[in-house]
Amino acid sequence: MLDEDSTDRGELGIMVDEEWSKSAAANAVKFDPDVIYVCGYWGETAPLYINNYPVVTMHHDTELEALPIAGEKKELLSTLTKMRIEKSDATIVPSRYVMEYLFSRFHASRGKVFICPPGFDRAGGEMRIERHREKKVVLYVGRIAPNKGIHILIQAVREIAKDIPVELRIAGSYTKDYAGYYARLRNIWDETIFLGKLTREEVFREMISADVIVCPSLAHEGFGIVPVEAMYHNGVVVASDIFEKTGAVNKDSAILYRRGSVRALREAIIRALTMSEREREKLRARARSYASKFTWERHGRCVERILFRFSRTSSLNHYCR
Template identity: 25%
Template sequence: MRIGIDARPLISESPSGIGIYLLEILRNLERNENTTYILYTNEPIRNQDPVLAGFEKHVVHGKIGTFTICFGLDKALKADKIDEFWGTEHMLPLFAHGVKKVLTVHDLALLINPKWGSRKNAIMQNIFCRLSCKRADKIIAVSEATKKDIVSLLSIDANRITAILNGGGYGKYITPSNEECKKIKKRFEIEAGPFFAYTGNIEPRKNIVTILKAFEIACDRLDKTTSLVLAGKLSWRTQPIIGAIEQNKYKDRIHLPGYISEEEKKYLMHNACAFVFPSNYEGFGIPVVEAMSCGGIVITADNSSLKEVGGKAAFYVQKTDEVSQLADRMVQCFNLSDAERKKLTVDGESWAAQFSWKKCAHETQAVLEQG
């Protein structure tokens, strides 16, 4: 069996999001001589991860990746004698006759609220993701919540959809050396006292303005040295976020370090009073699993997939626009006793352990190789 894969998420030297999802699945596949996987992209893959060396690669040149996948693969798939194509990024070849099609849907955020993304991306998802779901023989949803979204928003038969939970855990947290800890504290300007942390893209859907407002209210009731680290790429429509920082009376204690390493992210998640992630919507919510896996205390939202992913090991806010509720949760986490914090850490690590990339890969492989 020959399976083609949309490998565009791996083009970047430092993949994130869907790129990490695909890379981890490829890493954990149980390879056999009866199945060949071919990676398709619209430009050469720059990622140097050793696991990619074991896969055939086919570059089908095109300026716009979506159009290349949807309209430009027919001849290549036929020439390569592809039996099945796996769309990893919401899109499928729409006119590849005789090729079975499997599609992974990570979320339908831009169908739910087009303002959570650029106008171009919202139009793309509305047209091409919708068409791809209709034409897919099988669909993989990354959570039960996302499966329900596909059924309700796109009127897809639930029997065509398999929910396969992502991985995402780090495993047992290992404390860095004293010297490394000092460097991390200095970089994030958290030497002075306790802190709250968020990691991920800085964008409207992640509800950053609410975090900022809640931090201000919480600081009125907490240690005056408490700080907030918002670590991640400034994505888009960030002006309201930057404005909220400038207007915050504790703006000198709000830090945006930009891109951070995995080790730095683990440190922040483990050592924060709480990892604060009240997103408006997530198809899965990998950061929640990451934080729990390295012993972090998590505050997240009771919406989309987040309750499914956080289970009983997280604190929740019922309404993502309720600033006072999030502030109360932050104060609650700040004031946890050592015994309470230890129990939550143990419960979180235990809960996060079920989200395995190996399990995700094996379940995905089973869907792909059903033929």
């Protein structure tokens, strides 16, 4: 049985508590900082309570319209988000996809939004795993939530299993908000293997040993670190087209399909499982090359430049130049 992970943040639509934001703002200014950096989940309002200090906010959420919450809450979130973006001196986003969303949805100032693509963690040392098994392994890694499209994946693999010996492994945890969704997933195909929450080393081992890794998200993706990790550590990745929009993958580095379509996903997975070894090696080389450009060092330098740029200390601004 997969254990609930009650310490994880709820999936999109679970709003940050206003009192928590007020407290965070008050605590931040106690340090008399040169600049304050805020991670802006939906409903995060800390910048609204910070005065006389520059504020840079990270925003990585999209598609507020599709959140499964009441209309009045969406209106409140929309208003708060617009206010937060306007109050922040700068907003950092992980992709052009999120940037364009902020421009169109919240009319963000084009001179105040900056793209800093994230990095990803790499497996330590060499993990050599021999594949001696009768079934092909299809792997999903990530949170268990409706927007991740796991129900689409299970349906697709269930159909594939009628013709190809295949095993579906689901690595990830769920919050209490999505216990019902998890229960529904377990009833789709009883041969699905739910691994629960794994350590980073265990995740890397699963990635390296899988025949194909699938990233079937339907919505609410600002970038997509999992597909990047999957391209780097495995190289045979099937991803929904939302990740092409975010820039996490492209048509040369992964096998793309139209998100939400069981048929399109099934065909993409079959293509991945039946390609020749030569085709697989070529795909792996392209995938690893594409993924390698995303590093935390690159992300850190990008964020640092923006923090220095908006710092209130002239010496830091001089250092930035």
